[in-house]
Amino acid sequence: MGETIRFGVSIDDKLLESFDRLIDRKGYMNRSEAIRDLIRGALVELKWEGGEEETVGTVTLVYNHHVRDLSDKLTEQQHLHHGEIVSALHVHLDAHNCLEVLVVRGKAREVKRIADALIGVKGVKHGKLVMTTTGEELP
Ligand code: NI
Numbered sequence: 001m002g003e004t005i006r007f008g009v010s011i012d013d014k015l016l017e018s019f020d021r022l023i024d025r026k027g028y029m030n031r032s033e034a035i036r037d038l039i040r041g042a043l044v045e046l047k048w049e050g051g052e053e054e055t056v057g058t059v060t061l062v063y064n065h066h067v068r069d070l071s072d073k074l075t076e077q078q079h080l081h082h083g084e085i086v087s088a089l090h091v092h093l094d095a096h097n098c099l100e101v102l103v104v105r106g107k108a109r110e111v112k113r114i115a116d117a118l119i120g121v122k123g124v125k126h127g128k129l130v131m132t133t134t135g136e137e138l139p
Helices: 013-026 031-050 070-080 108-119
Strands: 054-064 086-093 096-107 124-132
Touching: 031 108, 054 070, 054 108, 070 086, 070 096, 070 108, 086 124, 108 124
Parallel strands: none
Antiparallel strands: 054 096, 054 124, 086 096
């Protein structure tokens, strides 16, 4: 981290009002904290667009394990990517539904591809990839 610099921002008053409501809802301490977070988020997304960055993400899946072949297909996909899927959590939500959270590590492009393959398995009710970062590689 370098030194902290203050800078002024010109902004439309209506836009600032909306921004302040967002700050309130998201629980930021102040505008500076919110702006820093937004900048970091935009920089992380820019890096991921290249696809070559090493990253880590979680894939959340909800599915009904009674659906024919579904559990087998998901297990098969996970074994196919055993090098990248570093951890898996399984919760039996109720008599029918399962929740799985997988931690996937690798190049951003690869993590996205694995997530798409898992979420795309027919019968998966809900699936979402969240990519994250330690933030240390950011300036
Ligand atoms: Ni289960």
